[in-house]
Amino acid sequence: MNQDFVLPSEPSYTYYKRGQQKRLEQTKRRGRRLSIVGLFQQESSCVYGLVIGGVERKAYIRMMEAEAESAAHSKRIRVIVQDNGPIHRCHEVQQLWSKWESQGLYIFLLAKYCSEMNPIELEWQHIKKDELAGQMFEDELELAYAVINGVEARGKKGNYPTIRIKFSSELVTEFFVT
Template identity: 45%
Template sequence: MQDNGAIHTSKVVRQQWARWQEQGLFMFFLPAYCSQMNLIEGQWHQLKAHEIAGRMFDNEYDLALAVMEGMASRSEQGGYTLERFKFKSS
């Protein structure tokens, strides 16, 4: 289940769809602007409201570190595993 974010519909990702379907992975896209159906939206809200609320960041790197730390904290509190994916950028 994916939202229609640019990364999920990019040319590079679309080129992988056939291979993923051969492996039994099918992409389903949420309707535009349907945050109620996208469970990650609730997690983002909790992260912003509790983990990084009221903090200021000097740069994007510091913000990224705070998000990663906040997600790790939320996963520990919630008792679920968290896996970080690093995407290759050009």
């Protein structure tokens, strides 16, 4: 459900003449990480938000509250698959599970160390390896724009809409279709 991006991206695979080596110039400063949190439904949609640093528990809870309200409104059961990250299973979140279930939102936690079973993790890896590979970013803003463009490119390739959530401090405030 969430993933971190850093200023230097993974190197891409390329070919060079024998005896030459690919070089990536490092940025002059190490930036803070950029975290992405999202909800992905294959061939349907990707809702995501970006945060400098880590995703706060309150922002995650607000995002899940919005999903629970949407499930209740649509009267359709919604299941969200998550890894065992601390934010997904903290005490405050566990206390909300029964409330969310009564609204039609169910949280399914994957076994520990099995995040590859979650399709959104594959999307995050494709963004890193296909859309951002081999690039260097001067600052977190430049990285954020590259990630946004990467998510949009994945959406176009998969023929699904991307919806970016804007966080205001710890609350999910707005949804924007991109």
